[in-house]
Amino acid sequence: GAGVSQSPRYKVAKRGQDVALRCDPISGHVSLFWYQQALGQGPEFLTYFQNEAQLDKSGLPSDRFFAERPEGSVSTLKIQRTQQEDSAVYLCASSSGRGISQPQHFGDGTRLSIL
Amino acid sequence: GIQVEQSPPDLILQEGANSTLRCNFSDSVNNLQWFHQNPWGQLINLFYIPSGTKQNGRLSATTVATERYSLLYISSSQTTDSGVYFCAVFMNYGGSQGNLIFGKGTKLSVKP
Numbered sequence: 001g002a003g004v005s006q007s008p009r010y011k012v013a014k015r016g017q018d019v020a021l022r023c024d025p026i027s028g029h030v031s032l033f034w035y036q037q038a039l040g041q042g043p044e045f046l047t048y049f050q051n052e053a054q055l056d057k058s059g060l061p062s063d064r065f066f067a068e069r070p071e072g073s074v075s076t077l078k079i080q081r082t083q084q085e086d087s088a089v090y091l092c093a094s095s096s097g098r099g100i101s102q103p104q105h106f107g108d109g110t111r112l113s114i115l
Numbered sequence: 116g117i118q119v120e121q122s123p124p125d126l127i128l129q130e131g132a133n134s135t136l137r138c139n140f141s142d143s144v145n146n147l148q149w150f151h152q153n154p155w156g157q158l159i160n161l162f163y164i165p166s167g168t169k170q171n172g173r174l175s176a177t178t179v180a181t182e183r184y185s186l187l188y189i190s191s192s193q194t195t196d197s198g199v200y201f202c203a204v205f206m207n208y209g210g211s212q213g214n215l216i217f218g219k220g221t222k223l224s225v226k227p
Binding site: 043109 | 155159163216218219
């Protein structure tokens, strides 16, 4: 499709397990962002890639969170040793420009539930 | 950090009514987007509007950056307009590359 694609759509994991969430941005989009959305709240920034370079990871809540975009296209957000407070919707967005120059387009998100 | 405040937090409309949603922000921003998050959780771009006025069908938006606010107008509301409307601003400072700062949203319910 033409939009941002995220998988899986839903993920249930036991506390302590590792999870990996995938994002396929719109083809050719330079910028890729990850956000976390808690129930009833607006999305909050986690990290930003420009091509394969991770230029901003100031929003990652702990060192258990790791993101990569090795070839400048698909990105993976990995959470190690998951905890219950990691339960949230994880949203990926991409943009054709660098930084603020173009609007961000969002995927449908991955709903993560930690039991 | 920058604060983004949206009002009202909740809004109930009868189908066919008009409404205005407001977004205030506490500092200078370089850009602003409005989104609609539908009941299925999809976040849909409505407007990318650093200043001025844009219209798209029954929706229009106005941003007055110098006065630090933006307005979203919905006319002749329909039940499919229900969901949460988010305002998000671009904050561009030394360490940032353009991540969005979201408000808490306005939850809109349109009754038939």
